[in-house]
Amino acid sequence: MKNIILVGILLLTITSCKTKSNADLIEKWKQEILESEENFALMVQNEGIHNAFVAFASEDAVLMRNDKIIKGKKAIDEHYKGVNTKSLTWIADFIEVSNSGDLGYTYGTYHFTYKDSLGNEQTDSGIFHTVWKRQIDGSWKYVWD
Numbered sequence: 001m002k003n004i005i006l007v008g009i010l011l012l013t014i015t016s017c018k019t020k021s022n023a024d025l026i027e028k029w030k031q032e033i034l035e036s037e038e039n040f041a042l043m044v045q046n047e048g049i050h051n052a053f054v055a056f057a058s059e060d061a062v063l064m065r066n067d068k069i070i071k072g073k074k075a076i077d078e079h080y081k082g083v084n085t086k087s088l089t090w091i092a093d094f095i096e097v098s099n100s101g102d103l104g105y106t107y108g109t110y111h112f113t114y115k116d117s118l119g120n121e122q123t124d125s126g127i128f129h130t131v132w133k134r135q136i137d138g139s140w141k142y143v144w145d
Contacts, residue, residue, distance in 0.1 A: 022099065025101060026097055029097040029134075030097050033097060033106060036056070037092045037095075040052055040142075043056070045089070048085070049083055049088055050081060050082075053080050056142055057073045058142065058143050059073050060143060061076060061142055061145070062144050063076055063145050064145075090111070094108065101134060102134045103133055104131075105130065109125065110125060129145075130142050131144035131145075
């Protein structure tokens with residue numbers, strides 16, 4: 001009976017340590033995704049929307065813009081060439097990551113200012129949703145935006 005109790009305590013201790021370790025990893029991955037999101041937004045401000053959306057895209061990334069799907073990094077590059085964006089800012093309000101640490105997602109609010117075809121300044125704001133995938137080198141790139 002004593003051995004059964006000791007085995008039970010040992011199993012509970014191991015399970016508790018593993019759960020804490022997994023929780024720590026998940027928080028670490030969430031922080032990595034948050035840093036990627038923040039660096040992405042910062043690059044938009046410093047280098048423009050084209051460079052940032054290409055740099056943070058995975059090779060198989062997909063965008064949905066104006067009810068159209070843009071598939072792949074090359075198509076994203078073409079889509080953003082010549083885009084004249086005055087301002088694009090966003091903040092992630094929520095971050096989640098898979099237990100395996102290979103996929104995560106964020107959502108929050110964005111604000112977008114641009115010039116229309118007549119040269120008039122227009123603004124748009126709304127909700128964004130981005131899916132992030134861990135790359136082989138450990139970095140996070142978006143696969144859906």
